[in-house]
Amino acid sequence: MTASRLGWGLLVALICFALLAPLGDPLGPFRQSLTKALSGAEAAAPFGYDHLGRSMFSRLAHALRLSLLLAFAATATAAAIGIAFGALASWRAGWIDRALSLLADSMLALPALLMVLMMGVILSSTPLAFWAGLAAVQWIEFFRLTRSAARSHLASPAAVAATLQGFGPIWIFRRILWPEIGPMLRTTIAFGVANSIAAIAALGFVSVGMRAPTPELGLMMVELLPSWREAPFALLQPVLACFTLLLALNLIAGARK
Amino acid sequence: MTLLIATDITVNAGADCLVDPVSITLPMGQAVTVLGESGSGKSLLAQAILGTLPKGLVASGQLRVGLDAFDPSQPQGNRALWGRRIAVLPQEPWLALDPLMRGLEQVAEVHDLVAADTNPQARARSDLATLGLEHAERRFPWQLSGGMAQRLAFAAARAGGAAITVADEPTKGLDADRRDAVLALLRHGLQAGGLLTITHDLALAAGLGGEILVMQGGTVVERGPAAQILGAPEHPYTRVLIASDPGRWPRRAPAPKGPALLEAKGLTVARAGVPLFRPVDFSLSRGQILGVSGPSGCGKSSLGDALLGLMPHQGSLLRGPEVPKLGFQKLWQDPPAAFPARITLGTGLNDLILRHAIDRSRIAPLLNRLKLSADLLDRLPSAVSGGELQRIALLRALLLDPVLLFADEPTSRLDPVTQKETIALMTAIAAEHEMAIVIVSHDTSLLHASSDRVITLTPA
C-alpha cells in the first residue's frame, strides 16, 4: 500500500512539473544560446543548458509532457478497444471470438517496438505512429484480461443466480464483472503506460523515434551522451526523469499475479 | 504395547487458548477418534501432536512416541517422526499426490529415501498389489479415480514403516460408498499399528470403534469407548451431535397435496446429444419436497438446471399454469460462489428490492425467521459462515415469492449440526410459503428423512 502511495506521489509530482513548469519559463525549449552550451544552472534556466545552449528545465518539462500525453492516449485507446473486444468475444463466442483471439495471438508474436516502427513508416506523423503502434500492441492484454474474466464469471453461480432473480447483463457487468477486473485493469494500465514511455524513449535513443529538435527523453539522452564528461548532470536529468517516471508507474502497478 | 502418549496438549494463539489440555494414549491395534465440528479444535490437536501448527500458534505438553520423548512446543524436532514413526494421511488425496510423478514412484521413493529398503521398487510393487493398485503403477495421479488415489496416498504415507497413522477428516465430502472404502482402508492399517482419526463423520467413528473424544470449542466434553459414547451419550453437546446424523432425523410428515406445479414424463438431460441418466417420471405440487439422489456425475445438477429452464431437456416437462416469471429459484452447493464476491450482501439485496419494487419491511421478519442477525448484511460474502450464507441465499430467494426452490447439495459443505438446522428450516419454510423444493444430495438418509418422495438417477 505504501509502495503504491509512493508511486502515486512521484507520478503526481512529475505530472505537475510537466504541466506547470512551462508556464513561468522565459526561454522555451528551442531557444539556443551557444555561448551558454553545457553551462550550469541560473535563474532563467534552473537546470542548466544542453550542448546547444537550450534550457534543460524547459526541455525536460516538454519532454515529459510529450511522453505522458502519448503514453496515456495510447493506453486509453488500447484499454477501450481491448475491453470492448473482450466483452464482445465472450458475449458472442463462436467465430467472432475465434477471429479476435487469432488476431490477438498473431499480434502478440510481434514486439511492440517493431509495431511502432512499422506504423512510423506508414504514418507520416511520428506522434500519431507512436499512438497507433502502441495501442495496436497493448489492446491484446486488455482483450485477454476481459475475455478470461468474463468467461469465468459469467458462468459462475453468482451470475446464474442474478439471471434467475431477473437482473440483466448490465447489472451483472456492474456488480460482478467490473469489481473483479477493475483492480487488474489498474495494474495493466500502469504497466501499459510504463511500457509506452519506455518504448518512446528507447526509439528516441536509437534515433528512429521523435526527431530533433523535439524535446524527448530518449533523444535528449543520446544527444547529451557525448558530453557526459563535461556535463554529467545534463545527461543525468533525462535519465533520472525517465527512471523516476517508470518507477512510479511500476510501484502503482504493484505486484502482478 | 503403547505406541503414543500425549499428555496435556494445549494450543495457544498468543494469550488465547484454542485447545484446553488434552491427553491421548494410543495402544497398538487400537483406534482413537476425535469427533467434533469445524472450529472445535480437533484439527489443531492433531497438528500439535504432529508439529504442523500454522505460524503463530504454539503447543505445549508432553509427547512420547515409543520410548522417545518429544516437545510439542519445539515442533522442528517432530519432523523426525514423519513417515518413519507417524504416517499422516492427507485430507484430499487427489491433491496430495505429486501430479507429475507416476504411481509406483510415489511409493518407491519413500521405501528408498525414508526407509532405506533394499529394492524399493519391488517393495512398492507389493504394497500396490496388496491394495489392488497394480494398474496404478504407471499412471499419474490425475489418471486415477478418487478411490484409487486414496489408496495410493495411503500406501505412500505408510511406506516409511510408521506404526502410527494419523488421519485428518479422511471422509470429507465423500458419499456413503467411498466412505465405506476409506473405513476398510483404515481398519486394514489397524492390523499393524494404531490409528488417530480426526472427523465429524459419525458413521466412520462408529466403524472404527476404540476410544472416542468429543470436542467442542477447544475442550473435550466427553470421552469413552465408542459404543458407549455413540449408544448412550451423556453430555448435551454429544447428544446434539449424534442427533444431527441424518440417519437419526425424525421423518417428515407428508405434505398436503397442493396445486400441481411440474409434471415430468420420460425426462432426461443430454450433453453433446448423449442422455446423462435414464428418463425419470415425477410430479410435484406446491409445498412438496422431492429428493434426488444418484452417483456423482450422473446429472443431478443438470436435471435441476433443466427444471429451472437454464438448460434444454429431453422428454416431456409440463409447468403448472400459474408459475410467476421469477417463481423458480435455486440454492447452490458452495454458498460463497452464489453471491457477487465484491459487494456486501446488503447491497445485493438492496439492488434486488429496487429491481422488483419489493416491500423493504419484509426483510426484518425473514431475518428473524431464518435466525440471522441484521449486521451480517454489512459484510462481504467471504466474511460470513457457510451456514449463515446459505440462509441468506434462502432469504434472497424468498423475497421473490418462489413456487419452486431447487437446492443443489445445499448442506454438503456445512457441519452436521448446521446441516440439520438448515434442512429443518428449509422444510418448515416450504410448508409456510407453500413452496416446492427439489433437493439434491449424496446422502440418501438425509433425503429420506426430509423429502416426500425420493427419485434415484441411474446413468444412461
Next chain:
Amino acid sequence: MNTVLRALSFRLIQAGGVALVVGVMSFLMMQAMPGDMAYRIAAARYGYDLVSADLADAVRAELRLEAGPFAQFLRWMGDLAQLDMGRSLVSGQPVWQEIAHQLGASLQLAAAAMGLSMLIGPPLGIFAGLHPGGWFDRVLLVVAAGFRAVPQFLLGLVLIVVLAVQLRLLPAAGHGSLAHFVLPALTLALGLAAASARIARDAMAAVAASPHYAFARAKGLTEAQILRRHGLRNIAAPLVTYLGLQFVMLAEGVVVVETIFGWPGIGHALIHAVFHRDVPMVQGTALVMGLGFVLLNAVVDLIVRHIDPREVQA
C-alpha cells in the same frame, strides 16, 4: 497425442496470422512511400541499380497496378505466400540473403543473454520462493522491480557510461571478441533475469505451499529431496512456458541493444531499414521475429507437454 496435434495446429494457424499481419503492415508501408509504386516494386525485386523505366513499366503491366490497391494487395500477399521477400532497396541483395547473414550474430547474442539470465534469475527466484516473506524474498522483490522499471536501453546506457567510459573495463561497441559480448549480453540478461526470477519465485512459492509438497514432507523426505524430486519438476512447466512468451521481450531487447552497441544482427538491420524506408527488409526482419516467436513457442509446447502430460482443458 491428440493435444500435441492440436497445439501444433494452433501454432501453424498463429504463424499464418503473423504472416498476414506483417504482410498487411508491409503493404501499407509500401503504399505510404512517396514516388512511383511500380518503380519501388521493381527496385524491391531487382535492386535499385538495375531498375530502369522499362523494368518499371513491365512491373506495372504484370501487376496490373492500374487495377487498384486491392489487386496489388493480393499480389503482394501472393509473393509473401511463396516466401518471395524480394530484395533490399538499399543493398540490392535478396532479403533472405541479408537476413541469413545477420541472423547468426543475433542468435549468438540472444542465446548468450538467455543463458546468462537463466544462471541468475531462476536460482534466485527458487530460493526466494522457498522462503516467501523472508528477508531475501523481500530484497529480491525490490531489486527485481527496480530492474524491471529500467528499460533495456537505459540499462545499456548506464553500463556503457559506468563500465566502458568511466572505468574503461570493456569496449562500448563493436563485435568480434569475447569482451564485446559482455556489455550487450549483460544488458539483455539483467532485465530477463529480473522477470524470470519473479516467475520462478511465484511458481516455487505456489508449489511449496501445495498439498502435495506438504504430503511429501509427511512421507518423511528431507527438504532437499522434496525440492529435487517434486519441486523442480513442478515449477519447470510454468517457467518454460514463460520463457517462450519472454521471446518477444528478448526480440525487442535485441533490436535496441544491437543498435546501441553496434552489433551486426537483424535488430541493427531493422533499425537501418526503417531509417532508410527499406520496406522489403523491414518485412523480412518482422517476419523472422514473428515466426521465430511462433516456432520457439511450438517447441515450448512440446517440452511443456513432456514435463506435464496433464490434458489441458480448453
